[in-house]
Amino acid sequence: MLSESQQSYLFPDPNGRYGQFGGRYVPETLMNALIQLEKDFLRLKADPSFQEELSYYLTQYSGRPTPLYYAERLTEALGGPKIYLKREDLNHTGAHKINNTIGQALLALRTGKKRIIAETGAGQHGVASATVAARFGLECTVFMGEEDMRRQALNVFRMRMLGAEVVPATSGTKTLKDATNEAIRHWVSHVEDTHYIIGSVVGPHPYPQIVREFQRIIGDETKQQMLAMEHRLPDAIVACVGGGSNAMGIFFPFVEDTEVELIGVEAAGRGVETEEHAASINKGRPGVLHGAKTMLLQDPYGQVTPAHSISAGLDYPGIGPEHAHFAEIGRARYVPVTDAEALDAFYLLSKLEGIIPALESAHAIAYVVKEASRMPKDTRVVICLSGRGDKDVEQVARMEGELSQ
Amino acid sequence: MNRIDQTFAGLNGEAALIPFVVAGDPDYGRSLDAIVAILEAGADMVEIGFPYSDPLADGPVIQAAALRSLQQGHQLPDCFRLIRDVRSKTEKPLIAFTYVNPVMQYGTERFFRDLAASGGDGVIIPDVPIEEAPELAQMASQYDISFIPLVAPTSGEERVRAISAQAHGFVYCVSSLGVTGERSSVASGVKSLVETVKRYTDLPACVGFGVSTPEHAAEIAAFADGVIVGSAYVRRIEQAQSEGDGSVAESVAEFTRQLKNACQRIRL
Numbered sequence: 166m167l168s169e170s171q172q173s174y175l176f177p178d179p180n181g182r183y184g185q186f187g188g189r190y191v192p193e194t195l196m197n198a199l200i201q202l203e204k205d206f207l208r209l210k211a212d213p214s215f216q217e218e219l220s221y222y223l224t225q226y227s228g229r230p231t232p233l234y235y236a237e238r239l240t241e242a243l244g245g246p247k248i249y250l251k252r253e254d255l256n257h258t259g260a261h262k263i264n265n266t267i268g269q270a271l272l273a274l275r276t277g278k279k280r281i282i283a284e285t286g287a288g289q290h291g292v293a294s295a296t297v298a299a300r301f302g303l304e305c306t307v308f309m310g311e312e313d314m315r316r317q318a319l320n321v322f323r324m325r326m327l328g329a330e331v332v333p334a335t336s337g338t339k340t341l342k343d344a345t346n347e348a349i350r351h352w353v354s355h356v357e358d359t360h361y362i363i364g365s366v367v368g369p370h371p372y373p374q375i376v377r378e379f380q381r382i383i384g385d386e387t388k389q390q391m392l393a394m395e396h397r398l399p400d401a402i403v404a405c406v407g408g409g410s411n412a413m414g415i416f417f418p419f420v421e422d423t424e425v426e427l428i429g430v431e432a433a434g435r436g437v438e439t440e441e442h443a444a445s446i447n448k449g450r451p452g453v454l455h456g457a458k459t460m461l462l463q464d465p466y467g468q469v470t471p472a473h474s475i476s477a478g479l480d481y482p483g484i485g486p487e488h489a490h491f492a493e494i495g496r497a498r499y500v501p502v503t504d505a506e507a508l509d510a511f512y513l514l515s516k517l518e519g520i521i522p523a524l525e526s527a528h529a530i531a532y533v534v535k536e537a538s539r540m541p542k543d544t545r546v547v548i549c550l551s552g553r554g555d556k557d558v559e560q561v562a563r564m565e566g567e568l569s570q
Numbered sequence: 571m572n573r574i575d576q577t578f579a580g581l582n583g584e585a586a587l588i589p590f591v592v593a594g595d596p597d598y599g600r601s602l603d604a605i606v607a608i609l610e611a612g613a614d615m616v617e618i619g620f621p622y623s624d625p626l627a628d629g630p631v632i633q634a635a636a637l638r639s640l641q642q643g644h645q646l647p648d649c650f651r652l653i654r655d656v657r658s659k660t661e662k663p664l665i666a667f668t669y670v671n672p673v674m675q676y677g678t679e680r681f682f683r684d685l686a687a688s689g690g691d692g693v694i695i696p697d698v699p700i701e702e703a704p705e706l707a708q709m710a711s712q713y714d715i716s717f718i719p720l721v722a723p724t725s726g727e728e729r730v731r732a733i734s735a736q737a738h739g740f741v742y743c744v745s746s747l748g749v750t751g752e753r754s755s756v757a758s759g760v761k762s763l764v765e766t767v768k769r770y771t772d773l774p775a776c777v778g779f780g781v782s783t784p785e786h787a788a789e790i791a792a793f794a795d796g797v798i799v800g801s802a803y804v805r806r807i808e809q810a811q812s813e814g815d816g817s818v819a820e821s822v823a824e825f826t827r828q829l830k831n832a833c834q835r836i837r838l
C-alpha cells in the first residue's frame with residue numbers, strides 16, 4: 166500500500182530528483198543548456214498552441230490514437246486474464262519512439278534550433294529522429310554503436326535515406342551506451358545550435374521528464390479506451406523496459422491509481438544468474454550513468470559493465486531514474502524475462518494474432534504468457550506492444566539458420 | 571593552507587604548469603615514472619586521471635588511455651597506491667581527476683579519507699556541477715582536499731559567480747566548448763572567462779581543455795594563473811610506449827621543460 170504522501174505524485178522535485186534518483190551529473194558546459202531546456206519545456210507544455218500542434222502531428226502524421234486491441238486468441242490460449250494490447254506498433258515508423266521525437270522536434274523548432282542529434286541502439290529511435298528531421302527540415306546526426314550498425318544495417322540505410330548522417334560510436338562496447346556517450350560528447354561541443362533528442366526516459370534532468378511527458382499519451386489513451394470498453398481500469402499493465410520510455414508512457418497516467426499494478430519487464434538475456442543480461446533493477450546498484458543517478462550494472466569499483474539482450478533496444482546497462490524510484494517505493498515491480506522466453510512469445514503472438522511484435526515488446530508478452538495461469542480470469546491486463554517486429558525478422562531468421570545447423 | 575594553496579602562493583609571477591596523465595597508463599610502473607619525471611622537470615603540480623569506463627568529458631586520446639589502464643585491471647585502490655608512491659618522492663600537489671560513479675561506489679567519505687591518507691591534495695570531478703556538489707564538497711573539506719570546480723564558456727556570469735564563491739584550490743576554466751583533446755589554437759573567449767572568475771574570487775584561475783603546445787601555454791600564461799595540459803601529454807605517453815621502455819619518462823620530461831619555459835615568460 167502507498168502512504169498518504171505518495172497519493173499526490175509530484176516528481177521530479179525542483180532538483181530533477183525522483184527520490185534519491187535522477188539529477189544532473191553532466192559537465193558544466195551543459196548546465197545552462199539544461200536549465201534553459203527545462204524552462205522552454207515547461208513554458209511550451211503550458212502553451213495551448215504548442216499542444217495543438219503536437220496533437221495535430223500525432224494524429225495526422227503518426228496515426229494516433231493507436232488501438233487498444235483485445236487479443237482474443239492469445240487470451241483463450243493462455244486461459245487467464247483478458248489481455249489487451251496497446252498497439253504502439255501501428256505508429257508511423259513502427260514504434261512508440263516517434264511520440265517523443267515529434268514532441269522534441271517541435272520543441273527544437275520553437276527554441277530556434279536548426280539541428281538535432283540522437284543516439285540509437287537498434288535504430289528505432291534513430292529512424293524516428295531522422296523521420297521528424299526530414300519532416301521539419303532539421304539537420305540530423307545519429308550516433309550508433311559500430312557493433313549495432315553492423316547488426317542493424319537496414320536501419321542505418323533507412324536513416325541515411327531520410328537524410329540523416331549516421332556516425333559510428335567506436336568507443337567502449339560499441340553499442341547503445343557508447344552511442345549515448347558520443348551523443349553527449351558531441352552535444353558538449355555544439356550545445357549552442359543543437360538540440361539533443363534523447364530516446365528514452367534517461368539522461369540528465371529535464372530529459373526523463375520531457376520524454377515522460379511526450380510518451381504519456383500512451384497511458385492517457387489506454388485509460389480512456391479501457392474505461393470506454395470495460396468501464397473500469399485495468400488490473401495490471403505490463404511493458405518492457407530498456408531505458409523505460411514506453412513503460413513510463415503507459416504507467417505514468419496510472420501512477421496514482423494504486424489499484425492498477427504496474428509491471429516493467431527487464432531483459433534477462435541468458436539469465437539473471439549469468440553475466441549476460443540487462444536487468445538493471447534486479448541485478449544493478451545505484452550509480453551514475455549518462456547524467457543521472459539510477460540503477461546500474463557495474464563492477465564493484467563503479468565501472469559500467471556491458472549489458473546483453475537479444476533485443477538491441479533493451480541492451481542497456483541503466484534504466485530511467487523514475488523507474489528506479491518506482492522500484493524503490495514499490496509503485497511498480499520489475500521482473501526479468503530471458504532471450505529464449507522472449508523469442509517464444511515473438512512466435513506465439515505472430516501465430517495467434519497475426520501480429521509480429523518487436524523483440525523488445527515480446528519480453529512484455531512473455532511475462533504475461535508465463536504468469537497468465539496464476540492471474541485471476543476476471544482480471545484485465547494491458548500489454549504495451551511498443552513496436553512491430555519487422556526490424557527483427559532478419560535477425561530471427563539468421564538465428565534460426567544457426568540453430569538448424 | 572594545503573599544498574595547492576602554498577604552491578600558488580610561492581609562484582613568482584609565472585603561471586603554474588599542471589600536466590594531466592591517466593593513472594596506470596601505459597602501465598603502473600611507467601605511469602609512476604612519468605609523473606615523477608614530470609614533477610622533477612618543473613611541473614608545479616599534477617592531475618592524475620582515474621581510469622573510468624564511460625568518461626563523458628573526455629575525447630578519444632584520454633578515452634583510449636583509460637581503456638589501456640582498465641584493461642590491466644587498474645581500479646581505485648591502484649590509483650591511491652600510485653598517489654602514495656608519487657608522494658613518497660615529492661612534496662608537490664597531487665590532484666585526483668575522477669568521474670563521480672567510482673567515488674559513489676567506493677563511498678564518499680572513504681574516498682576522501684583514502685585520498686587524503688595517500689597524500690592527495692585536490693579533486694576534480696567533471697560530471698559534478700555545483701548543484702550536485704554540496705555533499706561531496708563538504709566531505710572533501712573535512713579531509714582538507716581542495717574541491718576544484720570547473721567553469722565553462724557557456725556558464726554565464728551568474729554561474730561563474732556561484733561556482734567561484736564555492737571553489738577551493740583553484741577554478742578550472744574550460745577553454746572552449748567540447749571534450750578534452752588537442753586543439754590548433756587557444757579559444758578567444760577564455761581570457762574573458764578568466765577575468766570573470768577573477769572578479770568573484772581571489773583563488774587562482776587555471777585554463778585547460780585543448781592546450782597542446784608551448785605556444786598555447788605562453789599565450790594562456792599571459793592572463794591565467796595556471797596552464798593545464800592533458801591530451802598532449804597522454805598522446806606523447808602513447809607514442810613513447812610504442813617506441814620502447816624508458817622513453818616515456820624522457821618524452822614527458824622534455825615536453826614539461828618546454829611548457830614550463832613557456833609559462834615563465836613575462837606576464838603581460
Ligand SMILES: Cc1ncc(COP(=O)(O)O)c(C=O)c1O
Nearest residue numbers: 365407408409410411478551552
Ligand atoms: C519497440 C521498442 N520497444 C522498446 C524499446 C526500449 O526503449 P524504452 O524502454 O525506452 O521504451 C525500444 C528501443 O529501441 C523499441 O524499439
